Amino acid sequence: MKFIKRLLAAFFLFVVIAARADEGMWLPLFLQQLNEKQMRSMGMKITAADIYNINKGSLKDAIVSFGGFCTGEVISDKGLVLTNHHCGFDAVQNHSTLDHNYIRDGFWARNKAEEIPNPGLFVTFIVRIEEVTKAALAGVSPSMTEQERQSLIDKNIAGLRTTVKKEIYQDLFVRSFFEGNQYFLFVTETYKDVRLVGAPPSSIGNFGKDTDNWMWPRHTGDFSMFRIYAGKDNKPADYSIENVPYTPKRSLSISLDGMKEGDFTMVFGFPGRTTQYLHSTAVEQIVKVNDPAKIAIRDKALSVIDGFMRRDEQVKIQYAAKYAGISNAWKKWQGEVLGLTSTNAVEKKKLYEAAFQKKVDANPQLKEQYGALLADLDAAYQELNKYGLARDYFNETLGRIEAFTIGARLNNLAMAKEKNGDKGYREAVPKTAIALGEIYKEYSPEVDKKLFEVLMEKFTRDQPAEFLAPELVTLAKNSDYNFASIADEFYNNADLLNNPSKVLASLEANPDTVLAANKQSKTNQLYIQLNNYYYNTVTKKLNSIQARINQLQRTYMKAQMEVMKEKKFYPDANSTLRVTYGNVKGYQPRDAVKYDFYTYLDGVMDKYKPGDYEFDVPQKLRDLYKNKDFGPYGKNGKMPVCFIAMNHTTGGNSGSPALDAYGNLVGLNFDRVWEGTMSDINYDPSICRNIMVDIRYVLFIIDKYASAGHLVQEMKLVHPGKK
Ligand code: ARG
Ligand code: GLU
Numbered sequence: 001m002k003f004i005k006r007l008l009a010a011f012f013l014f015v016v017i018a019a020r021a022d023e024g025m026w027l028p029l030f031l032q033q034l035n036e037k038q039m040r041s042m043g044m045k046i047t048a049a050d051i052y053n054i055n056k057g058s059l060k061d062a063i064v065s066f067g068g069f070c071t072g073e074v075i076s077d078k079g080l081v082l083t084n085h086h087c088g089f090d091a092v093q094n095h096s097t098l099d100h101n102y103i104r105d106g107f108w109a110r111n112k113a114e115e116i117p118n119p120g121l122f123v124t125f126i127v128r129i130e131e132v133t134k135a136a137l138a139g140v141s142p143s144m145t146e147q148e149r150q151s152l153i154d155k156n157i158a159g160l161r162t163t164v165k166k167e168i169y170q171d172l173f174v175r176s177f178f179e180g181n182q183y184f185l186f187v188t189e190t191y192k193d194v195r196l197v198g199a200p201p202s203s204i205g206n207f208g209k210d211t212d213n214w215m216w217p218r219h220t221g222d223f224s225m226f227r228i229y230a231g232k233d234n235k236p237a238d239y240s241i242e243n244v245p246y247t248p249k250r251s252l253s254i255s256l257d258g259m260k261e262g263d264f265t266m267v268f269g270f271p272g273r274t275t276q277y278l279h280s281t282a283v284e285q286i287v288k289v290n291d292p293a294k295i296a297i298r299d300k301a302l303s304v305i306d307g308f309m310r311r312d313e314q315v316k317i318q319y320a321a322k323y324a325g326i327s328n329a330w331k332k333w334q335g336e337v338l339g340l341t342s343t344n345a346v347e348k349k350k351l352y353e354a355a356f357q358k359k360v361d362a363n364p365q366l367k368e369q370y371g372a373l374l375a376d377l378d379a380a381y382q383e384l385n386k387y388g389l390a391r392d393y394f395n396e397t398l399g400r401i402e403a404f405t406i407g408a409r410l411n412n413l414a415m416a417k418e419k420n421g422d423k424g425y426r427e428a429v430p431k432t433a434i435a436l437g438e439i440y441k442e443y444s445p446e447v448d449k450k451l452f453e454v455l456m457e458k459f460t461r462d463q464p465a466e467f468l469a470p471e472l473v474t475l476a477k478n479s480d481y482n483f484a485s486i487a488d489e490f491y492n493n494a495d496l497l498n499n500p501s502k503v504l505a506s507l508e509a510n511p512d513t514v515l516a517a518n519k520q521s522k523t524n525q526l527y528i529q530l531n532n533y534y535y536n537t538v539t540k541k542l543n544s545i546q547a548r549i550n551q552l553q554r555t556y557m558k559a560q561m562e563v564m565k566e567k568k569f570y571p572d573a574n575s576t577l578r579v580t581y582g583n584v585k586g587y588q589p590r591d592a593v594k595y596d597f598y599t600y601l602d603g604v605m606d607k608y609k610p611g612d613y614e615f616d617v618p619q620k621l622r623d624l625y626k627n628k629d630f631g632p633y634g635k636n637g638k639m640p641v642c643f644i645a646m647n648h649t650t651g652g653n654s655g656s657p658a659l660d661a662y663g664n665l666v667g668l669n670f671d672r673v674w675e676g677t678m679s680d681i682n683y684d685p686s687i688c689r690n691i692m693v694d695i696r697y698v699l700f701i702i703d704k705y706a707s708a709g710h711l712v713q714e715m716k717l718v719h720p721g722k723k
Helices: 002-018 028-034 036-041 085-094 146-163 280-311 313-342 345-361 364-370 373-398 402-441 445-462 470-478 483-490 500-509 511-520 522-563 601-607 619-626 674-680 695-705 709-714
Strands: 063-066 070-074 080-083 123-131 171-177 182-191 193-199 224-230 264-269 578-583 587-590 593-595 598-600 640-645 657-659 665-672 690-694
Touching: 028 036, 028 123, 028 578, 063 080, 070 264, 080 665, 085 193, 085 224, 146 171, 146 182, 146 522, 182 224, 264 665, 264 690, 280 313, 280 345, 280 373, 280 445, 313 345, 313 674, 345 364, 345 373, 345 522, 364 522, 373 445, 373 522, 402 445, 402 500, 402 511, 402 522, 445 470, 445 483, 470 483, 470 522, 483 522, 500 511, 511 522, 587 674, 598 601, 601 619, 601 640, 619 695, 640 695, 665 674, 665 695, 690 695, 695 709
Parallel strands: none
Antiparallel strands: 063 070, 063 123, 070 080, 080 224, 123 182, 171 182, 193 224, 264 578, 264 657, 587 593, 598 640, 640 690, 657 665, 665 690
16 A cells, blocks of 8 residues: 555656646747757747757747737837737837727728827837856855845845946846856847837727636637837937838748647747746745735735726726726736646655755755755744735735825925935935826725725724734724725815825925825825834835745756756746746646637627626627628638637736747737636646637737738748748
8 A cells, every 4th residue: 555655656757757747938049958849849939049059040030928928929120019908008008098098999000100209118029148157146155144145145246237248238147047046138129219010909808808808719800010119220329200111130930820639839038937936835826825915915906996986987997997006917827826736736845855965965065954944944934924914914004095095105205305405305306196096096095995994994903013013003992993984084175285287286386285194194104103113013024034035946947957867957037038848738627517619709709798897899890790700810611810829928928929839820828817826825727828819810800800910011921831
């Protein structure tokens, strides 16, 4: 019996370690060494050098970081860039007015003169990547504190900046990988004149909205289009009317063939943040403590905002983007808890840790070095637990209450005045005015007051006394925990700070009035008290435990790479360029339920609810559907919309190209499936899928729906299947 159990455990572990052909976000410069063979065995027809090559044009030259928060790709020789609708949304929103509502109606430039500049928006190309671990870690010794270590590394990196060869129009940055065990340098080119070319109406680009978000089957045409402009020399240049469309080193060809089950795909982009190498105790805390707490606080916040949005059209417009943002992570965390639970992620981590410990213990030298590592990590995370929870309460509560944010802005302004006098104040005003203007545009004192009432009550009732500022306790006790009455008192209408236009006017005319009002403001006084108390009771402690954890996790990472020789390691996402690959495949989320891997326009029509905020379908799209007028983009009388595959992606991969076996563009990544959002912590090939919009749907919308076929003319369309 024992033998069978052991055999099973060994087999299980083997499955855990070996079966994950699809897991990983790989560094492009190591593809040849680590991945090419496997990629080819999975169906790839090109070489690693076709993907990343610093000596001649390669696919990487068509990939950009879009604004630092999404990914985009160049799809024409005239600098046309494709990304998601939700990535370009800010630009679309900024150019929208009541008369020209591009969010509702879409926007398409009929010629280059109509393409709209977007101050502040940029795209960044990666010119080359170099490992610089030795230089970055020069002089670092194990006896250093985390702080000493970091400041030496910062100094080393500053030194690198002056010695590394690059053109004057290029930049460079250095990032830490594998928890600080390796360092890589990126030489980049950033273009700052990026103009909006087109976007579908949000009834296509964000079809299904929050209800369908993080879900499969999906029917969203989540794309928008921009163009990079450069100086006459094709080099980066600030916006100018004289600028010309950028001629890229490489643009992607577009395949019209579509994908079949099992086809090879890869996603090339800038994934933001993952934590794949956490200790099981940390994962357990995420599942049992942190995610549930954050979800519960957001439950409250969302229901407050939703209540007002339903009653008030004005609030609905003001809070739509905020609501979507709050609900995006809220929904993802729920999927994460579900997925980590259903795949026994904690148990799997423990099994893996046991195998690690066994190997370490079997070797006296390793045992000496790493024998206590797992126990130390466990202890450190146990110690972190309550402070981590206090941090989540603090961030999720204070971050939702806008009166606090407004107070904080004005406090900073007051500080600038204190430090640098009137001059300091004058310098700081424009930035503050812009920031406050942005906040007030999406602010209703009534909603904020209710959020204050509900969230501060939860904050006070849920938390242990040690994390409650004495002033808050007094306040609660004095009102008999009646937070509605506290809110009434705090948000009284006479308060200047609740009057946006007065605040903004007074910032210019008589600053002392606003600053004095802010000093008197009860919400701001409470905010300062909560902040100070948090800093002294939580931040300090959190920082010191976290420094210890960082050091332990770094050692654990190094140890795993030394000890678990059969495992291939990839670094956690850190907003740097990565390649992930996997086959097109459906999945089985639960017993007796199996999901197919493609959706069609028929599914859009199935979901169609006339006049609905999430599921309305524009008349023209309904007509095209009725007439089966799909142009060259449909297949067998049907119009493909979205598909899923096993690519390991995360936030930041939005807008990333999905490429076929030949490196042709076949889709645009924009989401993951609900059951698999835990792939940030523990990828599981059975339920982790990324969601892409089919490139043929994108072209169909541009050409047939928006009648912007001139843009398709710029692109290179291919049929790799007919080779
Ligand atoms: N879940 C996707 C991503 O994290 C899409 C978010 C935008 N769409 C939405 N309906 N909120 O970011
Ligand atoms: N929608 C996400 C983004 O904005 C991508 C989905 C994911 O997290 O995988 O980057």
